[in-house]
């Protein structure tokens with residue numbers, strides 16, 4: 093059984109995908125970062141909500157802003173914090189639907205060197221963010237005996253299978 | 257390791273790992289449970305000096321050794337008893353009882369019942385692998401009828417106990433179930449149990465890879481588990497299945513599995529963790545006739561035993577003053593026993609006679625044993641049982657045989673711990689990398705600084721990057737791997753902790769490489785495609 097065949101039969105919506113932060117277009121980079129820090133998320137999806145307040149279900153995704161952008165465009169560039177996030181986000185990111193296979197999603201990411209692939213359904217709802225971590229988690233869950241059931245300290249491992 | 261008060265310093269998983277060598281068989285489900293406990297406890301936030309693990313006897317009962325908290329490896333089946341005493345003597349402690357199907361339900365069955373019934377503030381975690389592992393494979397009180405084991409070569413004749421039903425019969429105020437192979441669910445369930453005041457009883461389906469490796473396969477198989485498990489959430493409809501297309505409906509008193517295509521959502525049961533009848537129904541739903549109910553089955557608040565007892569003691573003391581134990585001894589009905597020579601002589605004579613009688617009996621027994629024919633021990637059969645069932649795919653094989661060095665780790669970029677943040681970030685951007693390893697004067701690994709640290713702790717917080725050193729913002733003492741460990745170990749650390757990068761070090765703790773999520777996934781993908 094190859095990993096490819098396995099992943100072909102899994103839909104991305106069945107993976108333990110990562111979460112994300114969300115801000116409206118026009119939000120300052122300072123506030124965007126504060127949101128990401130509060131959520132503990134390294135990815136922020138930017139939507140075109142017009143109204144203030146909680147995000148509407150159907151606001152359209154217009155951009156993605158990640159830790160990578162923080163490193164390359166914000167952290168050591170003076171005067172960036174008060175600019176709107178639109179200036180540094182990647183506009184119109186490629187997305188996949190919840191029914192895409194995990195294999196297709198992974199291929200798309202590897203071909204484009206993406207670390208993140210937002211999952212969006214047909215009505216525009218943001219469902220999650222696919223990353224390589226979802227595959228790692230999948231493998232761990234799929235092969236618990238080999239992967240999960242290992243000692244906390246890899247240096248100390250019993251070599252005999254004799255119980256307790 | 258420091259044992260000082262840790263109230264303000266956030267705890268990490270490392271704080272809970274003891275220095276003991278873990279003695280479970282390679283691949284045992286206990287490892288996954290241990291890892292999740294060590295992950296959940298820092299999040300629960302109770303200082304380790306207020307946390308105690310108490311166990312009885314069995315494989316699972318070695319748990320306290322591996323937790324860097326207080327612990328007692330106690331007497332067979334008696335962990336709930338010791339724990340009850342401790343909870344009363346020191347109600348501030350967070351007490352976890354670790355037991356198994358044999359220790360908890362056979363040897364200590366009644367201790368378990370009474371601890372639960374009293375609603376002592378304990379978290380009782382019962383590892384259910386449906387076999388005696390430590391004593392090498394005899395059937396346990398939860399083994400299925402018909403199960404062939406070393407002590408039931410023609411199949412178990414007894415009916416298994418259902419731990420959830422046992423807990424319900426003892427009026428448990430919190431009952432939950434989880435499984436070793438589903439780490440997120442397990443960690444969440446442990447946290448919910450820890451929040452409960454009173455006895456929290458959690459059954460964990462645990463894989464004994466040596467003596468009962470196929471017991472839970474249908475529930476642990478990642479591909480099908482969502483069709484076999486009903487994840488419970490209070491207030492939510494009982495819907496399950498990979499496509500969320502099946503539900504549980506009540507037909508009279510009997511639950512039934514229905515397809516959502518045929519049945520209205522209104523007819524589907526809604527989980528109510530406060531309902532006792534519902535909890536009993538959920539507990540009685542046995543896989544494979546029904547999906548296995550996982551999550552919090554029952555959660556109600558009742559007075560906790562220690563608090564009640566302490567308040568009774570206080571009332572008594574207020575009314576009648578603090579008592580004196582000596583006075584109590586001397587209070588009434590006192591006899592004095594006098595020593596008498598004749599009595600001593602008589603008893604000595606009796607003792608001698610007694611001993612002689614016993615030795616006579618012993619002789620009899622041994623002479624009988626030597627002539628007794630050995631029957632019923634089929635050597636071949638026993639050898640067969642000793643061999644665990646081997647059904648391993650190439651992929652599984654590769655996870656444990658290929659080492660992390662096969663991933664061709666990248667040469668790590670290292671920074672001195674005195675480097676400024678400005679320089680560190682410039683380096684990361686120049687090399688287009690997501691993390692650097694931080695080293696001391698002797699090039700030993702002392703920390704890791706990643707984009708995550710930059711985003712969470714630096715940007716928008718630190719004004720002058722040139723004035724700050726990386727050592728103050730890095731993650732100190734990161735977990736690092738030796739290059740000769742199997743890929744499965746890297747996957748384990750990455751999945752349990754979500755680490756995106758893992759440093760590799762040599763025996764002197766000098767960094768020699770770094771691997772990422774992407775390297776691991778990419779490698780497994782490539783290698784397997786070639787086959």
Ligand code: SF4
Nearest residue numbers: 255281284315389464
């Ligand atoms: S005998 Fe079974 S339960 Fe005991 S350590 Fe080995 S695998 Fe685990």
